[in-house]
Amino acid sequence: MAQETVVHRIDAELATGAPVTAVPDDLAVDGVDELLKVFAGYAVAEWGEYFTEILDGSPGHTFLVRAGDEAAWRVRTGPGEFTVTDGAGDGTADVTLSGSPEDVLRSLWNRAGADGDHGVTVEGDPRAVAELRRCLVVATQ
Numbered sequence: 001m002a003q004e005t006v007v008h009r010i011d012a013e014l015a016t017g018a019p020v021t022a023v024p025d026d027l028a029v030d031g032v033d034e035l036l037k038v039f040a041g042y043a044v045a046e047w048g049e050y051f052t053e054i055l056d057g058s059p060g061h062t063f064l065v066r067a068g069d070e071a072a073w074r075v076r077t078g079p080g081e082f083t084v085t086d087g088a089g090d091g092t093a094d095v096t097l098s099g100s101p102e103d104v105l106r107s108l109w110n111r112a113g114a115d116g117d118h119g120v121t122v123e124g125d126p127r128a129v130a131e132l133r134r135c136l137v138v139a140t141q
Contacts, residue, residue: 003031010111020106020113028101029071035108035136036065036073036084043139044082054134055079061128064088066098067105075132082135095124095132108136 006023013020023031044051060078066088074089075082097104103119106112110133112120122129 002027003034006031006105007109007111010106010109014111014113023102023105025068025101028105029067031105032065032067032071032101032108033073035105035140036075040082040135040139041084044080044135048080050138051080051082051135054131054138055081058131061094061125061131062091063124063128063132064093064096064098065104065108066096067101071101077128077131077135093124094128095122097122097129109140110137 006027010020010023012018044055048055055077056079058078060076060081063075063077065073065075072086072088074085074087074093076084097107097120099107099120103112107120112118
């Protein structure tokens with residue numbers, strides 16, 4: 001419920017042109033975790049048919065998502081797959097997304113606002129980034 005309230009509050013502030021109230025780091029980290037694991041990971045596992053168009057042609061991608069200095073997740077996509085593990089893990093990633101917890105939360109929820117993803121660094125294959133974003137959009141509809 002807290003995460004739903006945060007996202008809807010951001011929506012309301014963006015819609016009215018009001019400044020977006022800061023999201024505390026711990027709440028933002030929890031929100032990124034919930035988005036990746038519960039919304040996306042669970043949705044692909046339980047309702048995979050909604051992700052067929054996105055993932056069936058995927059060569060498989062590895063994403064490293066960093067929210068601040070402490071929190072990180074490794075996401076793996078591929079045909080029928082969206083797995084999330086805690087931590088940076090070992091090895092390289094096709095894409096790295098990093099920024100403050102709030103900036104990463106807002107970016108992944110597509111709530112960056114008029115300034116765009118100014119606080120998030122995205123390094124890697126743009127096609128892989130598009131795949132991740134499409135999965136998140138479908139998972140959150």
